[in-house]
Amino acid sequence: MVTARQKCSRAGVALRCGAATFVLVLTGCGSGHGHGGSDAKPPADTRTAAMPAAPVPNAAHSLPAGGSAGAAEAEVLKAYGLMWAEQIKAYRVASADGTDLKRYTAPDVWAAFQADLSRMNKERTVMRGDLGHEPEAGVLAGVQPPTATVKDCVDGSNWQTLDTTTGWRIPSPPGQPVRYAVTAKLERANGERWTVTEYTAHRTRPCQGLSGS
Template sequence: MTARQKCSRARVALRCGASTFVLVLTGCGGGGGYDESDAKPSADTPTTVMPAAPVPKSAHSPSPTGTADGTAEAEVLKAYGLMWAERTKAYRAASADGTELKRYTAPDVWSAFETDLARMREARTEMRGELRHQPEVTVLAGAEPPAATVKDCVDRSRWQTLDTTTGWRLPTPHGQPVRYAATAKLERVEGHRWTVTEYTAHTTRPCQGLSGR
């Protein structure tokens, strides 16, 4: 039950399903059956970011910020983490209103997120729970503009889709891994912050980064 959507720009691609994005990319955890404990869940818990693994020095070209690689990596992960937090907030409300998601994404990535949020509103669904992930920088390139690649492992076991009409949590799509891989590309225009220019959720590709956490 996977579908994919590609953004038009060559360097800016957000692949996600249409109606399945709500259940897959955002990661609805939980089982297939309902019981009384499923109805009207309690208040949200915060998104958890696990410590990132160190990046091998061989993955780096000269630092794109003119500082040590460790500082550049920290800046990239901070920007990615801010995007992630705002995206999580938006999917909990099926709306980007009141968030700063647009600030941390390139126009086409922002547009793709907006499209999926609109589908969620049409389907009357919102997300609940905790979406954990463990990002790490795998590439830092000193090109113009400076660029970076982030590899992530997303754990949706505590992240569920709520039908706001009935108040029930929807079951997890059959056959989808609890932990799936994701990749993002970021660029830094001179004098500006790092911005996410591409985000791809590999929702059928399992990952082990959060195993045992």
């Protein structure tokens, strides 16, 4: 399996807590805990300032040129990056309205996102800050429909959960690593776009980047 790597400083993630296949990435299990930060009340501008849209990663810049495997992996990383960016948009407002998140996910993954965003709405929490990651894609040869895997190392050191009722930041769960491993599966059925069919955050598995994950 040929692989390709990509490093993103900001992008746009996350699945329902306790799901068997899909694990929440953006918020902590239970009551919407985020990554890093303290329980001190932030300044007023932290609570009200609009967050900039996350850039879409350009996978082609970090892939080998000239080969069909490299081209396929570029497509996979592009699709994964687009999904990631839409997740960030959704979790910053606790709603997928106005995003293209559904476009890049299979029905089960989309349902898991919807359930988690609904929970956030009920708990009146949103996400703030930046979420970094380092995805690496590999396309499985000879598989129909075309299938690919993505290994990712997520950095949540600047990603916060905010209680919109009080304006307080909610601290992350004790012992949760700031950088943790994520795996995803993508498929391209009927010659259409690559779609994320599985997404799992290994929240107890710390990583130092793909070389050390």
